[in-house]
Amino acid sequence: MALTFYNTLTRALEPFKPLQEGKVGLYTCGPTIYNFAHIGNFRAYVFEDLLRRYLEYRGFEVKHIMNLTDVEDKLIRTCRETGQPLKALTAKFAAAFFEDVATLKIKPAQLYPAATDHIPEMVEMIKVLRDKGHTYEDKGSIYFKIGSFPGYGGLGHMDLSQLQSGASGRVDADEYEAEEARDFALWKAWDADDGEVYWETELGKGRPGWHIECSAMSTKYLGPHFDIHCGGVDNIFPHHENEIAQSECATGKTFVNYWLHCAHLVVEGRKMSKSLGNFFTLRDLVGKGIDPVAIRWVLLATHYRQPNNFSFDAVEAAKQSLNRIRDFRIRLAEVRGDGADLAELCEKCRAEFEAEMDSDLNISGALGAVFNFVRDVNKALDEGGAGVRGAQNALDLLDRLDAVTGILAPSTEEEAPAEIMDKVLARQQARRDRNFAESDRLRDEVLAAGWVIEDTPKGPRVKKA
RNA sequence: GGCGGCAUAGCCAAGUGGUAAGGCAGAGGCCUGCAAAGCCUUUAUACCCCGGUUCAAAUCCGGGUGCCGCCUCCA
Numbered sequence: 001m002a003l004t005f006y007n008t009l010t011r012a013l014e015p016f017k018p019l020q021e022g023k024v025g026l027y028t029c030g031p032t033i034y035n036f037a038h039i040g041n042f043r044a045y046v047f048e049d050l051l052r053r054y055l056e057y058r059g060f061e062v063k064h065i066m067n068l069t070d071v072e073d074k075l076i077r078t079c080r081e082t083g084q085p086l087k088a089l090t091a092k093f094a095a096a097f098f099e100d101v102a103t104l105k106i107k108p109a110q111l112y113p114a115a116t117d118h119i120p121e122m123v124e125m126i127k128v129l130r131d132k133g134h135t136y137e138d139k140g141s142i143y144f145k146i147g148s149f150p151g152y153g154g155l156g157h158m159d160l161s162q163l164q165s166g167a168s169g170r171v172d173a174d175e176y177e178a179e180e181a182r183d184f185a186l187w188k189a190w191d192a193d194d195g196e197v198y199w200e201t202e203l204g205k206g207r208p209g210w211h212i213e214c215s216a217m218s219t220k221y222l223g224p225h226f227d228i229h230c231g232g233v234d235n236i237f238p239h240h241e242n243e244i245a246q247s248e249c250a251t252g253k254t255f256v257n258y259w260l261h262c263a264h265l266v267v268e269g270r271k272m273s274k275s276l277g278n279f280f281t282l283r284d285l286v287g288k289g290i291d292p293v294a295i296r297w298v299l300l301a302t303h304y305r306q307p308n309n310f311s312f313d314a315v316e317a318a319k320q321s322l323n324r325i326r327d328f329r330i331r332l333a334e335v336r337g338d339g340a341d342l343a344e345l346c347e348k349c350r351a352e353f354e355a356e357m358d359s360d361l362n363i364s365g366a367l368g369a370v371f372n373f374v375r376d377v378n379k380a381l382d383e384g385g386a387g388v389r390g391a392q393n394a395l396d397l398l399d400r401l402d403a404v405t406g407i408l409a410p411s412t413e414e415e416a417p418a419e420i421m422d423k424v425l426a427r428q429q430a431r432r433d434r435n436f437a438e439s440d441r442l443r444d445e446v447l448a449a450g451w452v453i454e455d456t457p458k459g460p461r462v463k464k465a
Numbered sequence: 466g467g468c469g470g471c472a473u474a475g476c477c478a479a480g481u482g483g484u485a486a487g488g489c490a491g492a493g494g495c496c497u498g499c500a501a502a503g504c505c506u507u508u509a510u511a512c513c514c515c516g517g518u519u520c521a522a523a524u525c526c527g528g529g530u531g532c533c534g535c536c537u538c539c540a
Contacts, residue, residue: 028540030540031540032538032539040539041540042540156468156535156536157468157469158467158535182537183537185538211537231540232540233470233534233535234534234539234540235539236534237468237535237537238535238537238538239537239539242537261540262540263470263471263534263540264533264540265540266533270532270533271534298477301478302477303478303479305470305471306471306478307470307471307472307532307533309478311476311477313477313490314477314478316476316489316490317476317488317490318477318488318489320488320490321488321489323502324488324502327502330502331502331503356479364486365480365487367478367487368479368488369486369487370487371488372487375504378504379503381503382503382504431498436498443500452501452502453500453501454500454501455500455501455502461501461502
């Protein structure tokens, strides 16, 4: 079965065909680094990570570019209010973002180009658009005339005549300077509020609009026409719509073949908002002692086009699921002797996993296949029907699937400290003496210290509680 | 006002015309000195509501209700 993606452009499932055999150009809209990213943002980045990892699993060489938006209204306001230079502010949050990416085991993109490092590229593209008659100037700012691009509205399937100016409440329409409210800024002329944030260019003194950065940088690093562009559904209109307009008008080429967008995340069934008290950054959650891999699990385990309901019950369930996988791996690692090689079970799991993932990254179905595998192999182990080779085959398969999901790795927990192990040994002696009151007392002590004892035929196993 | 998405057990979540995957939690059993882990069995007369199409619908159509999103810089 062929790898298939749902393309926002056509609103249909399409077999994936890269422009170049075996290679994929992937551009994903990254964060605006004016604050710590929240878990809703990471839902998108985790989805993109899954996409990228699965493409690599499928043998594609993926060139993944994620931009960092480091000049924008909120940033400029903060600079003005705090007196900090723009770069100092963005450097701090960029560093925080990369820490968070590592925490969630997101595979880093090959490149994270920042908007402010690509002003010349943006100026160049705006000049081309100007020369081709797609722009107009007003009070020093340059706007893109959407009426000059016949395909405008194709991605969002928007009927332009129905657009209500300012309906989102995000802008003050009265202050808007474009000829038509639907037109968008390519270049914004400097005004006093911008303070020190400006560039002197052939277009005048000012700063770029938001949309142009993605067009300029994706073209620079992936070429004018590339394979996949991702983002959250909120990016469909206007951001991606505008990117298409700019890029296709500037280069005369098709911009992107496949547009993939993920649905939003809600928390406890409600839109995440500070007033509801359900707004979380990754740091907030890790600070509560939640295993980051459990967070990754919750963000990942819902199909990307479904709304994801992040709840603490779901985190708890994910944590238990993780334990199940980790315990399973421990059990496999302890297998000794000859026995079945489990080749059939491994092959069945692999085939089901791939079939589900091929189908527009159906991760829920794919994880279902993994859990069926865990159950079937556990059963084989119970019946003494598996040997070292089988266990190794199973572990190898989990490693391969972990390369895709990032949630099937062994526990990285440390060994229990010596004083705990002393108590474990003392408990063993008490058990041999059939002094169960003492052995249970020692087990409770060990548990109180944060370690769980599981007795196995080969002796006690000690795990972090 | 316009447009789009979603609604499946206590919770999370697949399935999108042929009779409800999987996980977590719960119940019973096996194993264990007792536990834990694991295994087995079990847990939705049925998929938001009301109509309709069909031999057959969670799945298609129409109408509701609720939630989420977009309609100029939010993943």
